[in-house]
Amino acid sequence: MLTLDCPERPNLVHALTGFLMRHHGDILELKQFDDFRAGHFFLRVHFVVGQAHPDPGVDGLRTAFAGLATELGARFTIREAGARTRVLVMVSRFAHALNDLLFRTRTGDLPAEIVAVVSNHPDHRDLVEWHGIPYFHVPVTAATKPEAEARLLELVDALDVELVVLARYMQILSDDLATRLTGRAINIHHSFLPSFKGAQPYHQAYERGVKTVGATAHYVSSDLDEGPIISQQVQDVDHAFGPEELVAAGRDTECKALSNAVRWHCEGRVFLHGNRTVVLR
Ligand SMILES: Nc1nc2c(c(=O)[nH]1)N[C@@H](CN(C=O)c1ccc(C(=O)N[C@@H](CCC(=O)O)C(=O)O)cc1)CN2
Numbered sequence: 001m002l003t004l005d006c007p008e009r010p011n012l013v014h015a016l017t018g019f020l021m022r023h024h025g026d027i028l029e030l031k032q033f034d035d036f037r038a039g040h041f042f043l044r045v046h047f048v049v050g051q052a053h054p055d056p057g058v059d060g061l062r063t064a065f066a067g068l069a070t071e072l073g074a075r076f077t078i079r080e081a082g083a084r085t086r087v088l089v090m091v092s093r094f095a096h097a098l099n100d101l102l103f104r105t106r107t108g109d110l111p112a113e114i115v116a117v118v119s120n121h122p123d124h125r126d127l128v129e130w131h132g133i134p135y136f137h138v139p140v141t142a143a144t145k146p147e148a149e150a151r152l153l154e155l156v157d158a159l160d161v162e163l164v165v166l167a168r169y170m171q172i173l174s175d176d177l178a179t180r181l182t183g184r185a186i187n188i189h190h191s192f193l194p195s196f197k198g199a200q201p202y203h204q205a206y207e208r209g210v211k212t213v214g215a216t217a218h219y220v221s222s223d224l225d226e227g228p229i230i231s232q233q234v235q236d237v238d239h240a241f242g243p244e245e246l247v248a249a250g251r252d253t254e255c256k257a258l259s260n261a262v263r264w265h266c267e268g269r270v271f272l273h274g275n276r277t278v279v280l281r
Pocket residue numbers: 166169170171172173174175178187188189190198199219220221222223224225226227
């Protein structure tokens with residue numbers, strides 16, 4: 001799978017498909033977006049190398065493509081399409097999103113492998129270890145946050161983590177950590193952003209008398225709940241829903257928004273584009 005983004009210019013698709021043709025690539029799926037407002041181009045292509053030809057492998061293709069990428073001023077990735085992304089999940093007390101990710105990865109619904117779960121509470125050790133996944137209880141207080149974040153980064157490095165997923169993890173990451181994880185940490189916020197940022201969004205929604213609640217999966221940034229949005233889901237509610245009922249109604253919405261975002265990230269479909277994303281679905 002090849003993903004690419006670069007400044008717009010004529011004949012980009014021709015240049016890219018010409019490269020694949022010269023390397024005996026048979027295209028299975030090609031998605032592109034030309035942001036003419038910003039003058040930027042995005043492309044994702046899934047291809048296979050024809051059986052009758054020697055397979056140059058991912059490294060060989062990357063080396064061969066580097067010259068064209070430089071000429072185009074392009075950022076690109078080339079990797080095995082079926083490879084599972086190594087994911088570390090962070091959770092606090094609410095476990096519905098964690099449980100959904102555990103199920104979806106175990107059944108192959110998500111192209112990801114959860115290699116560790118980190119929590120500031122001990123509550124979910126049994127659930128996680130039942131899945132044969134290591135559970136790290138890393139308590140966090142204002143005084144211990146630097147040490148706790150250093151421990152997280154140790155685990156990210158030691159386990160070759162490619163993506164960190166905050167599955168209702170309720171601690172604010174420091175600016176330094178959020179910056180270091182730019183583009184590789186996804187959070188599920190339990191509101192339809194930009195409405196109801198911060199803590200207790202369902203209580204905020206109740207006080208506002210909303211008729212729809214939502215969930216937003218976004219990349220983590222140093223600005224709380226302001227990171228680039230990847231996926232959103234909504235759910236109708238009415239006057240009879242109290243805060244507790246809104247919390248319960250929102251669980252499935254949060255799980256759907258988060259699993260979509262994780263799936264599209266793992267499939268190389270999500271491109272950062274300023275404070276927005278382009279999702280080639
Ligand atoms: N740097 C970032 N860290 C986190 C983000 C983010 O977007 N950028 N998202 C949050 C998740 N979240 C809402 O989705 C959220 C979690 C916690 C709070 C909060 O105010 N928590 C505590 C304070 C905890 C702390 O200071 O660390 C509180 O309730 O007072 C608000 C929103 C995850 N982290």
